[in-house]
Amino acid sequence: MNNTSKPILLVEDDQVDVMTILRALKEVHVGNRVVAMENGEAALEYLREPGSEPPCIILLDLNMPIMNGIEFLQNIKQDPLLRRIPVIVLTTSEEQQDKMRSFDLGVAGYMTKPVDYRQFVEVVRSINLYWTISELP
DSSP states (O other), rough: OOOOTSSSEEEEEOOOHHHHHHHHHHHTOOOOEEEESSSSHHHHHHHTTTOOOSSEEEHHHHHHSOEEEEEHHHHHOOOOTTTTTTTEEEEOOOHHHHHHHHTTTTTTTEEOOSSSSHHHHHHHHHHHHHHHSSOOO
């Protein structure tokens, strides 16, 4: 996605969704390494680990155990070292409340996971296109 040397951080607890996202990224020829974490707490630990490479983008599910997506967003948006990393919410939640909270917390995008794989590939393709042409700070 733009800077292929930087990893993509995928924060997702559903292994089937992880596999689907990885497959879709491969299909749209995204060459970035993907670091997958199964909840917000593990993702925060990864981001704050000394020497860990900051991702070019974070793909975030909202409904996760231990620390959900909203709590994860609250944490990284308060951290001066992490708050500029673009976050795209990729979730099954169509709750208006989740959408509003996510944008209040500065997400770059909010997408509902389509059930259909072909549509899923198109969602990933659109994320990739956007980040390929977007100027990051």
